[in-house]
Amino acid sequence: MxxxxxxxxxxxxxxxxxxxxxxxxxxxxxxxxxxxxxAFRGAAVMASLGALRSGCxxxxxxxxxxxxxxVACHLIPPTFAVLEENEAxxxxxxxxxxILRQGAGxxxxxxxxxxxxDKDTSALVETLIGGWKRPLVLDADGINAAAGRISMLREAPxxxxxxxxxGEMARLLETTASWVHEHRREAVLRLAAEARVTAVLKGPxxxxxxxxxxxxxxxxxxxxxxKAGSGxxxxxxxxxxxxxxxxxLWAAACGVYLHGAAADRTAGRLSKYCMQPPDLLDDLPALxxxxxx
Numbered sequence: 707m708x709x710x711x712x713x714x715x716x717x718x719x720x721x722x723x724x725x726x727x728x729x730x731x732x733x734x735x736x737x738x739x740x741x742x743x744x745a746f747r748g749a750a751v752m753a754s755l756g757a758l759r760s761g762c763x764x765x766x767x768x769x770x771x772x773x774x775x776x777v778a779c780h781l782i783p784p785t786f787a788v789l790e791e792n793e794a795x796x797x798x799x800x801x802x803x804x805i806l807r808q809g810a811g812x813x814x815x816x817x818x819x820x821x822x823x824d825k826d827t828s829a830l831v832e833t834l835i836g837g838w839k840r841p842l843v844l845d846a847d848g849i850n851a852a853a854g855r856i857s858m859l860r861e862a863p864x865x866x867x868x869x870x871x872x873g874e875m876a877r878l879l880e881t882t883a884s885w886v887h888e889h890r891r892e893a894v895l896r897l898a899a900e901a902r903v904t905a906v907l908k909g910p911x912x913x914x915x916x917x918x919x920x921x922x923x924x925x926x927x928x929x930x931x932x933k934a935g936s937g938x939x940x941x942x943x944x945x946x947x948x949x950x951x952x953x954x955l956w957a958a959a960c961g962v963y964l965h966g967a968a969a970d971r972t973a974g975r976l977s978k979y980c981m982q983p984p985d986l987l988d989d990l991p992a993l994x995x996x997x998x999x
Contacts, residue, residue: 708891708895708919708921709921710891710913710921710922710923711920711921711922711923712922712923712925713922713923713924713925713926713959713962713963714925714963715963715967715993715997717959717963718959718960718963718964719997719998719999721947721952721956721959721960722761722947722952722960722994722997722999724998724999725761725999729763730763731763731764732763732764733763734761734762734763734764734950735761735762735763735764735813735814735946735949735950735951736762736763736764736765736766736811736812736813736814736949737757737762737764737765737766737812737813737814737815737816737945737946737949738766738768738787738805738808738809738812738814738815738816739753739754739757739765739766739767739768739784739815739816739819739942739945740768740769740797740805740815740816740817740818740821740830740834741753741754741767741769741773741816741817741818741819741820741821741938742767742769742770742773742776742777742819742820742821743769743770743773743791743794743795743796743797743820743821743822744770744772744773744791744794744795744796744822745794745795745820745822746819746820746821746822747772747773747776747777747820748776748820748935748938749819749820749846749935749938750767750769750773750776750777750819750820750938751776751777751780751781752819752935752938752939752942752983752984753816753819753820753845753938753939753941753942753945754767754777754781754784754942755780755781755939755942755984755987756938756939756940756941756942756943756946756965756987757816757942757943757945757946757949758781758783758784758942758946759943759987759990759991760942760943760946760947760961760964760990761946761947761950762945762946762949762950763950764785764812765783765784765785765946766784766785766786766787766808766809766812767784767785767786767787768786768787768788768789768797768801768804768805768808768809769786769787769788769789769797770788770789770790770791770795770796770797771788771791772791772795773820774786774788787804787805787808789801789804789805792824792826794822794824795822796821796822796824796826796827797821797826797827797830798826798830799825799826799827799828799829799830799833801830802829802830802833802834802837803833805834806833806834806837806838809838812840812949813840813841813948813949813950813951814840814841814842814843814945814948814949815834815838815840815841815842815843815945816842816843816845816941816942816945817831817834817835817842817843817844817845817848818831818844818845818846818847818848818849818851818941819845819846819847819848819937819938819941819942820846820847820938821846821847821848821851822847823847823850823851827847827851828851830851831844831848831851831852832851832852832855832858835852835858835859835862835866836858836861836862836863837863838862838863838864839863839864840864840865841864841865841866841867841948841949841954841957842862842864842865842866842867843866843867843869843941843944843945843948844866844867844868844869845868845869845937845938845941846874846937846938846941849868849869849870849874849877849878850874850877852868852878853874853877853878853880854877854878854880856878856900856901859901859902859903860900860901860902862903865903865904865954866901866902866903866904866954867903867904867906867944867945867948867954867957867958868897868901868903868904868905868906869906869908869937869940869941869944869958870897870905870906870907870908871907871908871909871937872886872887872890872907872908872909873886875893875894875897875907878897878901879893879896879897881893886907890907890909890913891913891921893907894906894907894913894914894915894921895915895919895921897915898915898916898917898919899915899917899919902917903917904916904917904954904955904958906944906958906962908937908940910927910929911923911924911925912924912927912962912966914955914958914959914962916954916955920955922955922959924959924962924963924966925963925966926963926964926965926966926967926969926970927965927966927967927969927970928966928969928970928973928978929978930969930972930973930977930978930979930981931965931966931969931983931986933981933982933983934983935982935983935984936965936969936983936986938983939965939983939984939986939987940961940962940965941961943960943961943964943965944957944958944960944961944962945957946961947960947961964990964993965986967993968986968987968989968990968993969981969986969989971986971989971992971993972985972986972988972989975989
């Protein structure tokens, strides 16, 4: 059986360095976030919140005009790149060139939260995976657009971090969700090896695998996270750490552990029933302060 390393605060905060005194926004991580659609505007809000609260210096949301307006009502820090939308209110495939041009000076791309799924989404995801040469975090409908296309993932010029739940993992591997549920370690290691990606299999005791066979298991989190929007916040956190220069495996590990640890504090404060995804971001700062960050 593959050896697994259990995550804890000590391991995670070895990867997150204290902020140096001479840091500025351009050197503390720049994230280009492609997310949202008419039907899923909140996903872009959640992903942006997760990225900003995790220390990223500069976040730009690239989305449709409606989504950008919605996010602007909730958040002040992000800048925006307004993209064309199709009849369903999703980002047009032709926007890929604009994304690659405008994102050229950014450290990491986050792609997929709330995009919706149609021909435009599939073409957009394919072009961006093939054209982005730096770390790329693929989530939600970005993952669904890549389902069954392992060769496309394997040939990506940049390092990829994928964050599927069991159903999305099943679609990626062209198997069943029940098989993934019964073989979680095998599934995450298989995806990481075959696609040459960092794979994050979400769920109780989230698993993280790298192409070289390293396997990490999370020890934090609770069932209060089983609510729409939690995954979007997690993706924003992982992408933020990647943009700040943490390697893909540990960017994923830091995001996963801290997302769960904050949620444990939130559950103690608000209960698993009443807590909502954004609430955990109010409990995240205490973890950083407690560990001298």
